[in-house]
Amino acid sequence: MNGYFITISGIVQSVGFRPTIHRLFKNYTGWVRNDAGGVEIYLETPLSKDEVESLITNNAPPNSKIEKISTKQATIKKPVFDHFFIRHSKTQNNSTPAIPPDLGICDECLKELFDKNNRRYLHPFINCTNCGPRFSIIQSSPYDRDKTTMKQFKMCDRCKEEFTDPKNRRFHAQPICCKDCGPSYFLVKNKKPIAKDLDAIKIFAQTIKSGGVGLLKGIGGYHLICNPFNKEATKRIINIKRRENKPFAVIAENIETVKELCFVNKKEEQLLKDPSKPILLLKAKNHQTLSNIRFGSPFIGVMLAYAPIHHLLFHFSGLKLLVATSANITEKPLLYKDNEAIRFEGVDEVLTNNRRIVRPLEDSIAAVVNSNRITYRFARGFAPGVFLRKTRPALLCLGADMKNNIAITIKDKIIVSQYSGNLSEFDNYLRFEEKINDFLNFYHIKPSLIVCDKHPEYFSTSYAKEHFNNIYQTQHHKAHFGSVILEHHLKEAIGVVLDGTGFGDDGNIWGGEFFVLQQNTINRIGHFKYMPFDFGDMAIKQPFRLALLWLKNLNITNHRLFEQHRNIAGFLNISKNTLKTSSVGRLFDVVSALLDVANYNHYEGYAAIKLMEKAFYSNSKEILPYRIKNFDIDFSDTIKVIANRTDQQDCSKAFHNTLIEAITKNIQRISASVGIKTVALSGGVFQNTILLEGLIKRLSKNNFKVYFNSELPINDGGVCFGQVWMANNFAED
Numbered sequence: 001m002n003g004y005f006i007t008i009s010g011i012v013q014s015v016g017f018r019p020t021i022h023r024l025f026k027n028y029t030g031w032v033r034n035d036a037g038g039v040e041i042y043l044e045t046p047l048s049k050d051e052v053e054s055l056i057t058n059n060a061p062p063n064s065k066i067e068k069i070s071t072k073q074a075t076i077k078k079p080v081f082d083h084f085f086i087r088h089s090k091t092q093n094n095s096t097p098a099i100p101p102d103l104g105i106c107d108e109c110l111k112e113l114f115d116k117n118n119r120r121y122l123h124p125f126i127n128c129t130n131c132g133p134r135f136s137i138i139q140s141s142p143y144d145r146d147k148t149t150m151k152q153f154k155m156c157d158r159c160k161e162e163f164t165d166p167k168n169r170r171f172h173a174q175p176i177c178c179k180d181c182g183p184s185y186f187l188v189k190n191k192k193p194i195a196k197d198l199d200a201i202k203i204f205a206q207t208i209k210s211g212g213v214g215l216l217k218g219i220g221g222y223h224l225i226c227n228p229f230n231k232e233a234t235k236r237i238i239n240i241k242r243r244e245n246k247p248f249a250v251i252a253e254n255i256e257t258v259k260e261l262c263f264v265n266k267k268e269e270q271l272l273k274d275p276s277k278p279i280l281l282l283k284a285k286n287h288q289t290l291s292n293i294r295f296g297s298p299f300i301g302v303m304l305a306y307a308p309i310h311h312l313l314f315h316f317s318g319l320k321l322l323v324a325t326s327a328n329i330t331e332k333p334l335l336y337k338d339n340e341a342i343r344f345e346g347v348d349e350v351l352t353n354n355r356r357i358v359r360p361l362e363d364s365i366a367a368v369v370n371s372n373r374i375t376y377r378f379a380r381g382f383a384p385g386v387f388l389r390k391t392r393p394a395l396l397c398l399g400a401d402m403k404n405n406i407a408i409t410i411k412d413k414i415i416v417s418q419y420s421g422n423l424s425e426f427d428n429y430l431r432f433e434e435k436i437n438d439f440l441n442f443y444h445i446k447p448s449l450i451v452c453d454k455h456p457e458y459f460s461t462s463y464a465k466e467h468f469n470n471i472y473q474t475q476h477h478k479a480h481f482g483s484v485i486l487e488h489h490l491k492e493a494i495g496v497v498l499d500g501t502g503f504g505d506d507g508n509i510w511g512g513e514f515f516v517l518q519q520n521t522i523n524r525i526g527h528f529k530y531m532p533f534d535f536g537d538m539a540i541k542q543p544f545r546l547a548l549l550w551l552k553n554l555n556i557t558n559h560r561l562f563e564q565h566r567n568i569a570g571f572l573n574i575s576k577n578t579l580k581t582s583s584v585g586r587l588f589d590v591v592s593a594l595l596d597v598a599n600y601n602h603y604e605g606y607a608a609i610k611l612m613e614k615a616f617y618s619n620s621k622e623i624l625p626y627r628i629k630n631f632d633i634d635f636s637d638t639i640k641v642i643a644n645r646t647d648q649q650d651c652s653k654a655f656h657n658t659l660i661e662a663i664t665k666n667i668q669r670i671s672a673s674v675g676i677k678t679v680a681l682s683g684g685v686f687q688n689t690i691l692l693e694g695l696i697k698r699l700s701k702n703n704f705k706v707y708f709n710s711e712l713p714i715n716d717g718g719v720c721f722g723q724v725w726m727a728n729n730f731a732e733d
Contacts, residue, residue, distance in 0.1 A: 003076040004030075004052055006041040009413075010067035011386065012060075013038065013143040014100050014174055016129035018086050020061050022166040029079040033087035036141045040090065044079040063103055063130060063275055067388040067413065086166055089142045099135050099384050099442070100143065102219050102361065104277035104306030106131040108169065113308055114315070119158070122198060124309045125182045125355070129173045131275065135384060135418075136220045136357050137175065140442065145174045149356040156181035183355040185309070188342050201309070204351040205316035212348040213237055215327055218307050220361025220380045221336035222327035224347070227319060231292045234323060240346040243330040245602045248293040249279045249301035249363065251324040253314040258282070258302050261289055261321075267368045276381025277306035278364035293323060297609075298616045303363060306381075309351075326362055330603070331422060333431045336360035359438065360431070361418050369689060370696050375713045376687060378405055383418035385711065387721075389486060392728050396440070396447035398460040399720035400476065402500075402604065403684075403713065404432055407720040408439055408447075414486075414724055415443070419717055422604075423459040433463070449731060451723040453479070455503035474726040476502030476719065477513045477683070478522050482729075483722030484680035485517060488707045493517045493678040494670050496663060496695075498685035499716075500585030500605075501540070509533055511583025511683075514631060514666060516674050520729050525670055526631025528587065530580035534573075543589035543607050544599040548572060550590050554636055556643050561593065584659075584685045587635065591655050594639070595648050605684070611652050612688050618653035626662045631670055633662045653690075660694040668702065681708040682722075684715035 008017075013034050021032040021041060028045040043052060053069055060066055105113075109126045112118040120126045127133070137149045145151055155163060159178055162170040170176050177183065179197075186193050187200035195203050204214055211230045216223045224240060226233035228250050238244060252258045255269060262282035264272070272280055281299045284290070290300060303324075305311050313322065327335040327344065335341055336357045341350050365377035378385065383405075395409040401423040407416045417435055421428040440447070452464040454473045464471050474482075481495035495515035504510035505524070512528030532549050533539060539546045544561055545568060551559050552572050562569045588608035592598045597614055598607035625637040638658055645651040667679060679699055686692045686708065699706050712718040 001076050001079065002045060002047070002049075003074045004041070004043045004045070004049065005072045006043065006052070006056075007038065007070045008041070008056070008066060008068070009038040011063070011065035011100050014129060014134055014172070015063040016061040016169075016171075017064055019129070019166045019168075019171045020059060021056070022084060022086055024055055024059055025084045028084055029081040031081065031085050031087040033089055034142045034144070035090035043084075044076060044081065049073050061130070063100075065386070067386065086172075089144055099138055099141070101135050101276065101381050101383060102133050103131045103275040104304070104381065105308055105311070106275070109308070110311065113311060120178055122312060122315075123179050123182070124185055124201065124312055124353075125175070125177050126308050127173060127175050128169045129171065130169070132173065132175045133219050136359050136361055136380075137355065139358055143174060148174055149358060150175050150177070153177055153182055153355075183353050185351060185353045188350040188352060189348070191342055200351060201312050202316045204349055205313045207349050208313065208322065209317040209319060213240070213346070215335075215341055215344055215347045215350040215352075216309065216313075216324075217338070217341065217352045218309065220357060220359070221334040222341050222344075223324040224327050225313075226323045228290055228293055228321050228323045234292050236346065237323065237325065241325065241328070241330050243603070245295045245606065246330075247295055247297045247299075247301060248323050248325045249303065250290070250293070251305050251310055251322045252302055253305055253311070253320045255304065257320045258304070261285060262300055262302060265368065267371050271366060271368060271373060272302070272304050274381075276364060277303055278366045278381060279303045279377075281365070281367040281376075296613055298613060301365065324363075331425045331428075333421060333425075333427050334360045334362050359418065367689065369692055369708075372708075372710045374692070374708065374710060375717070376715060377403070377419050378416060378713050378717050379419040383416065385416035387414045387416070387487075387711075388412065389414050389724075391724055392449070392731075394445055394448040395451060395724055395727055396436070396445070396449070397451040397720040397723035397727070398436075398453075398464055399723070400453055400716035401455075401458045401460055403716040404428075404460065405713065405717045405720050406432075406436060406439065407724055408443060408445055409724060410443060410445065414721065415439070416712070416721060429459055432460070449727060451727045451731070453503070453719070454505075472727055472731040474723050475505055475510075477504075477510050478515065479719045479722035479726055480682040481515050481517070481522060481680060481722065482725035483712055483718040484682050484707055484709055486721060486725040487709060487712050488680070490517065490678060490680060490707065492676050493680040493707070494667055494674070494676050495522070495680045495682070496667065497683040498584040498681075498691075499683035500685070501581070501583050504582075509579060509581035509583055509586075511581065511585055512587070512633070513582065514670060516670065516676065517680075518674065518676070525674075526633070526666060527582040528584060529632050529634040529636065530582055531586075532574050533579040533581040533583075533586070539586070540589070541601050542599065543593040543601060546586055547590045547593035549574070550639060551643060554640060556640065559594070559643050560596075584683075588685070590639065591642055591652075594642050595645065595651055597648055597652065605687070608685070608688065611655070612690055614649045614652035615656045615690055618649040620650040620653040620657070622650065622654040622657060623661050624654050624658040626658055628662065628666055628669065631666060631673075633666055635662070656688075656690050656694065659691060660698055663695060664698045664702070667699065667704070671704070677703060678705045678707070681706065682714055682718065686714050
């Protein structure tokens with residue numbers, strides 16, 4: 001007889017792991033329990049170690065993620081126990097706490113939700129071990145009910161019976177509840193409650209159907225909700241958010257509705273149905289469909305209904321689609337506190353509930369490129385992201401300012417936080433501070449090293465300097481490169497980082513960079529040719545300013561922009577002290593302004609997005625002139641040609657073609673020099689799917705292995721992950 005003590009780490013709590021283990025080993029003796037770091041098993045059986053571990057890994061619940069199994073084996077003369085049972089959680093040890101992400105409603109709960117014979121029929125908080133809130137409601141570890149915001153709701157006898165039955169799907173589902181013992185929904189109008197529970201939901205659904213605008217409390221915060229086909233309602237949301245020209249996401253009732261609107265391949269359908277339920281950017285079948293919320297984009301941001309309340313709204317309204325955008329004023333953080341929601345101006349009604357949210361969570365955003373997920377926002381359903389990597393312990397990596405995720409390291413694992421917005425907005429900065437304190441306290445971390453960006457004006461950098469002494473600063477684009485290296489376990493690679501702005505090692509503004517990784521060392525081997533940069537933030541908000549500067553630098557003074565902006569053109573001055581930039585984001589801005597596609601960035605990346613949209617509707621194969629010298633790409637000739645063009649769609653596509661061609665040629669030159677055939681792509685500009693897909697296609701045809709951020713954000717949200725790699729390899733002990 002063998003005795004085994006087994007510890008399992010990863011996402012193994014509140015995903016049905018213990019009842020699965022109970023069913024697997026019910027014919028043997030021993031026990032299984034949660035501890036702060038995962039699951040512990042004591043098993044008495046004649047099975048071999050390999051057989052036991054194989055049974056566990058091959059039968060793990062679908063929403064679990066096993067990172068590591070450690071097994072200690074001993075020979076025993078006789079069993080200590082007479083049956084196999086589930087033991088009470090171990091509350092204190094030195095293991096790493098685990099927080100599972102929030103999961104969208106499962107098929108079984110959805111079926112029960114609309115089963116008139118089920119006691120949870122139309123219950124807006126239905127959940128089980130396979131679905132429901134987790135990260136948004138847990139206060140401390142291990143993940144037990146008394147450590148969540150469900151602790152105030154005492155289980156009724158029937159729920160308790162299900163909760164304690166290992167054969168039941170709701171065994172130890174911590175948010176378990178029913179109509180008799182769970183939270184309630186309340187409808188608030190003019191700051192006064194007017195209805196409760198199903199009555200509240202029915203009235204709210206009819207308000208939305210008839211053209212109203214409402215505030216809805218979901219899993220991780222509030223959504224602004226309306227009928228997407230009602231133009232007056234969508235205009236109201238635009239006014240409420242003070243946001244123009246930026247598309248809104250929608251929630252669809254089911255996959256059939258999505259397929260009526262968009263092209264959906266197998267990988268996209270799989271990601272839509274995944275328990276994480278992200279917003280997925282899909283190509284619309286008809287350019288006119290939902291034009292009032294797309295603003296010219298060829299894509300629609302769609303997510304499947306992931307909370308029971310969404311399905312109930314569809315049920316009572318008869319609608320198949322809802323606008324569901326973050327409840328906030330543009331650039332402000334997501335609204336998640338009930339008292340603030342009730343005072344929110346501009347909506348007809350607020351549908352709220354009395355289950356408190358601990359951590360606000362935006363909806364995650366993703367797309368599918370080359371049959372791989374590409375992540376744009378790492379939040380609900382993805383966060384907290386746990387990545388098993390060999391790493392220095394107790395790192396706190398603060399990420400970037402524009403799109404912020406932070407990362408911490410514990411015992412050879414990296415934990416990545418949820419997204420929060422631009423830290424230059426004070427309320428977002430406060431949310432950033434809260435996020436840091438939350439992670440350090442929850443995981444009981446005292447950081448040994450704080451890793452931040454080199455940019456001297458980053459708020460995250462200032463935070464590090466104000467609060468800590470042991471600081472290591474990393475170059476922004478090297479961290480981007482490092483994020484791909486670490487995600488895909490690369491040993492050598494040519495790195496291509498195309499980004500907006502980042503403080504360079506030479507004091508200039510980088511953003512179009514070529515790196516080489518060899519023997520754990522990164523060298524910057526080339527870049528997009530420097531062009532002048534001036535006007536500070538105004539150059540980013542008003543791209544025509546930079547376009548004027550670049551035209552003057554190229555001795556072009558007869559462009560329409562000089563006539564339109566005489567007051568600015570007269571003050572243009574290029575000197576030896578003028579900043580320089582290799583930023584691809586700024587290159588897109590300049591081209592967009594030259595073609596009169598966009599002279600203003602109404603939101604981050606607006607001019608570049610509009611340029612991509614123009615290119616999307618052209619089949620041009622044209623490649624514009626450019627030059628390469630010493631692994632640096634010079635697009636001066638490209639700009640000169642574009643300055644004399646007015647055909648927006650074809651010229652935009654030609655510009656994209658030229659970038660793909662020039663980058664490919666430069667990579668080939670670098671490869672011939674250093675002998676590397678692996679390429680790593682990162683940076684916010686690669687959110688441009690024309691550019692990313694085109695480059696992958698060209699490089700693959702030339703026998704390069706191409707990697708890019710997939711599970712981690714390809715934009716600045718992934719910088720924190722790359723900072724871990726930089727600190728591991730370059731920070732002094």
